[in-house]
Amino acid sequence: MDVRFTTAGDTAFNVEFGEGIDRPTNARVMALHARLKTAAPPGLVETVPTFRSLQVVYDPAVTSRREVQAAVEAELAHAGDAPAEGSLWRLPVCYDAELGPDLAELSASLGLSAERLIDLHGSTEYFVYMLGFMPGFAYMGDLPAELEKPRRSEPRVRVPAGSVATAGRLTTVYPWESPGGWHLIGRCPVPLYDGARPSPVLLAAGDRVRFEAVDRARFDALSAEAAAGRFDPDTLRAAP
């Protein structure tokens, strides 16, 4: 089980557990992330989990790479590969053609019916590998192999907030209106980022997500509730 340290200047380094995007590699990332949160060695600023590596950020005015790496190595010796269990979320999604403008093109290019695509997307439990790109943007895997398709060659300048999208073996919900190159297949009426909440980001790395198809009427009703601040996202958290 090779671990590789790479260097990001004098404020950070990465602990790399592999090259691929897979659950066992990510589990080791998350396990070390959890250990370092508890251990909190002096001068450690934060750790940032990504697909296959943990970025360790430190303050060089307080500590040194040597000291922080020694603390990380000590934790590595004890960190297993079983991170704490994340939450399971049931996120509503409306696969209406208007809300998922790439649904028809994507299903055609994959040689599937739209119904089959929706069924496959909705019948999988996804794992949140990491957050990044923008606050609350969750990289979730693993999309069924039948739905694998590289990003669009021409990214959209403006993807609406809430868009449910796929790229490669990953799926996501855009928390913000932003540019984006993923295939838009539906829309989630629940905001994944809400600055008014104590923890503004709904999903965390290590969480799991199931999408539940809702019709347009239900989507509109939930959107209105959310816009009025009357929707409690905790109701989407499945009982353990």
Added chain:
Amino acid sequence: MSAPCLTIVRPGLFATIQDLGRFGHQELGMPVAGALDPIALRLANALVGNPVGTAGVEIALLGPALKVEADGVRVAVVGPMALSLEREGESPQALEPHRSHTLARGDVLKLGAVSGAAVAYLAVAGGFALEPFLGSLSTYVRAGIGPLGGKPLGDGGRLPLNRNDAPPGTDVELPEPPDYGSGPVRVVLGPQEDRFTAAAVETFLSATYRVGKDADRMGLRLDGPTLAHTGSADIPSDGLVTGSIQVPGNGQPILLLNDHQTAGGYAKIATVISADLPRVGRLSPGGALSFRAVTVEEAEAIRRRQEQTIAAWVRAIRPVRPAGGVDLEALYAENLVSGVVDIVNGNGDILNREEMCGRAP
């Protein structure tokens, strides 16, 4: 009476509230943001007696005009910019940066153009009475995060103040503007220098790059020789830091600044060392830069020396000299340069400049 504040008479072109960054939430995809030139912000705060890390106004391009709606306020600007004071019944008066100024109710502070660096900073004694978000007052405009709705200063808005009056004491100044040094920007190679050809690494460390017109708080696109990857430019997205230099498939490097996204999927050839981040944070489009590689240990030593230098600059802050008076400080400094015994001090010691700075009020 209404709460003390500075009213924004004219917003300027891009002024934002920034502190030293919103750390601790990158796992949520939350960018760090914070001051592009943390040294200037630290010095501005020191000039008005604020603790390190107090938020100030980061001014890019052209600064705002602010009217004092408080009994008094002490302010300081650090950075290469023009500023002036309009006081009722008096003709407009040019003010100096790199010192504090005590303003009275009704005064209008006009911050002009920033020239010679990308940014300058305004600090107010006591700081702004704004609500931190996730522990920080840094503004991340792209997602509307931070104080003032996560937006730059707007027309007619208000900057609420924690103090209604200026603290006691006289105005102070830095003896001279801080010197950030020159020469190549120092980098540590990696984390993915092995994704580049040996020739590309050599080119990167020998060429001169220019900041392209796509330059903002997120990063600087650099114009110069292209850098070849050994294979694909893409990697599984991993963490980014301020100073990461990523190279997409077109071979043109992008130097990421404070508003960088938390993770990215392009190979990174090198990372600017923390001591040189304030220098690159000051770069504007057209600015030239080249790179020199150092080790992590060297980078850490450079940063430690820089912290000592900043501490010396802070210790050197002294009362503003009355116009036309005898410049005792300058006389002392002359003595030191000449190695003359400091008889004024009375103890026969020869003081070095550091100790001199330490004695300054």
